[in-house]
Amino acid sequence: MSDCIFCRIIKKEIPATIVYEDENYLAFEDIQPLAPVHILLIPKRHWENTADLEDGAVFGGLFAIGKKIAADKGLASYRLVNNCGEEAGQTVYHLHVHLLGGGRLGGFGV
Ligand code: 5GP
Ligand code: ZN
Numbered sequence: 001m002s003d004c005i006f007c008r009i010i011k012k013e014i015p016a017t018i019v020y021e022d023e024n025y026l027a028f029e030d031i032q033p034l035a036p037v038h039i040l041l042i043p044k045r046h047w048e049n050t051a052d053l054e055d056g057a058v059f060g061g062l063f064a065i066g067k068k069i070a071a072d073k074g075l076a077s078y079r080l081v082n083n084c085g086e087e088a089g090q091t092v093y094h095l096h097v098h099l100l101g102g103g104r105l106g107g108f109g110v
Pocket of ligand 2: 005007046047094
């Protein structure tokens with residue numbers, strides 16, 4: 001989608017600090033980090049969010065990449081998070097998983 005920020009990052013129209021890329025996935029540093037390590041994991045195909053998926057297969061790839069990046073960075077402890085919908089805090093409507101770590105993380109919920 002031409003007006004999607006993350007699709008534009010995939011096309012290298014907007015700069016980002018890319019930490020992983022393959023045929024189907026991209027990972028890059030979050031522009032407003034909420035933890036010492038805050039990386040966004042995205043599929044190159046545009047889905048709006050989890051509710052837009054036919055099935056959950058893409059999360060297998062996203063979590064595998066999160067696990068690999070965490071291992072590469074020497075993180076023994078980390079969090080993988082997906083926000084689906086406005087009330088859950090979703091602000092960018094291109095499916096993504098946050099990889100958070102590098103320090104003690106706060107709780108989450110309502
Ligand atoms: P959400 O709130 O939708 O779960 O997460 C969206 C994330 O994208 C936020 O943490 C926000 O900081 C990040 N973000 C928004 N725009 C950009 C951008 O242009 N570049 C990068 N690297 N991150 C972005
Ligand atoms: Zn997109």
